[in-house]
Amino acid sequence: MFQVPPPKQFFLETPPWQEFAVGHEGFVDVLRLQFYLGTLDTYCLDCARESVFQSAAEPLREPVGAGAPRALTVDDLLDGKIKAYPPFNARLTTATGPFTLDELEPFVREDRVFQSAFSCTRDAQHMLFFFFRLRKDRIAKVGQSPSLADLHLPESRKYRKLLGDERFREQVKAIGLHAHGVGIGAFVYLRRVFEDLISTAHQDARKAPGWDQGSFGRCRMDEKIFALKERLPGFLVENRGIYSILSRGVHDLSEQDCLDFFEPVRAGIELILDEKLGQLERDEKIASTAKALAKIKGQTTPQRASQSA
Numbered sequence: 001m002f003q004v005p006p007p008k009q010f011f012l013e014t015p016p017w018q019e020f021a022v023g024h025e026g027f028v029d030v031l032r033l034q035f036y037l038g039t040l041d042t043y044c045l046d047c048a049r050e051s052v053f054q055s056a057a058e059p060l061r062e063p064v065g066a067g068a069p070r071a072l073t074v075d076d077l078l079d080g081k082i083k084a085y086p087p088f089n090a091r092l093t094t095a096t097g098p099f100t101l102d103e104l105e106p107f108v109r110e111d112r113v114f115q116s117a118f119s120c121t122r123d124a125q126h127m128l129f130f131f132f133r134l135r136k137d138r139i140a141k142v143g144q145s146p147s148l149a150d151l152h153l154p155e156s157r158k159y160r161k162l163l164g165d166e167r168f169r170e171q172v173k174a175i176g177l178h179a180h181g182v183g184i185g186a187f188v189y190l191r192r193v194f195e196d197l198i199s200t201a202h203q204d205a206r207k208a209p210g211w212d213q214g215s216f217g218r219c220r221m222d223e224k225i226f227a228l229k230e231r232l233p234g235f236l237v238e239n240r241g242i243y244s245i246l247s248r249g250v251h252d253l254s255e256q257d258c259l260d261f262f263e264p265v266r267a268g269i270e271l272i273l274d275e276k277l278g279q280l281e282r283d284e285k286i287a288s289t290a291k292a293l294a295k296i297k298g299q300t301t302p303q304r305a306s307q308s309a
């Protein structure tokens with residue numbers, strides 16, 4: 001059983017229904033999640049672009065002394081001296097408090113549900129919601145809106161023209177399945193997209209003079225990446241070790257292996273595609289600049305000719 005992920009990862013990358021043991025070691029992580037007061041960088045469906053979302057969580061507060069009660073972070077409670085009031089809407093307990101961190105522990109680990117909301121910093125009506133359930137001292141995200149796939153898909157749309165319709169559909173299926181916690185199924189689709197990109201680089205490499213076809217077909221994925229190092233992003237080549245997992249049969253992989261390797265494989269695909277996109281944009285810029293230069297040349301040459309005449 002894995003550790004409770006840090007808040008940003010739990011909100012934006014962890015698929016729903018994946019359970020994490022809480023226990024005495026994990027209850028502070030649950031508090032950090034529920035009272036996360038920071039921001040999330042993700043796609044805003046309403047703005048139709050990337051945005052920054054601000055947590056709408058009510059903070060823990062210190063007992064009222066003189067003046068307004070100060071908001072406390074979970075870290076403020078770590079030394080055990082400061083007591084805090086949980087906000088009423090956190091529904092942590094019906095007792096009023098204030099509580100030390102140790103006193104909060106049983107309430108935090110009790111069977112319960114809580115939600116976290118975030119609003120877009122461009123427009124507070126654009127919101128993200130996440131729902132968590134604690135049950136038998138384990139925590140899972142049991143829902144979110146928009147879905148994980150909706151947050152991740154827009155990033156992938158820009159790759160459509162490079163991937164082609166069929167591979168793009170597979171990429172979309174992979175992201176959708178992963179967003180629902182389906183590890184092996186998502187991995188199989190993602191692997192097809194990755195292998196296809198390596199195969200394209202290979203087709204290209206074969207045409208080059210001096211390419212040694214040799215045993216390429218029998219190589220493991222990390223060896224293939226190394227053999228194609230001239231045609232693949234440096235980061236991918238340096239970290240090729242992790243891609244050797246793509247050479248293992250699906251039957252050898254557990255559901256958890258597939259979930260764990262999903263993000264690195266997806267990042268590998270995007271690194272390859274980002275380089276291609278960058279090349280495409282450079283080519284387009286060069287073409288349009290050449291066109292503009294030709295036009296200027298066309299306008300200025302006759303003038304010079306008339307001046308010199």
Ligand SMILES: [Zn+2]
Nearest residue numbers: 044047120126
């Ligand atoms: Zn927005």
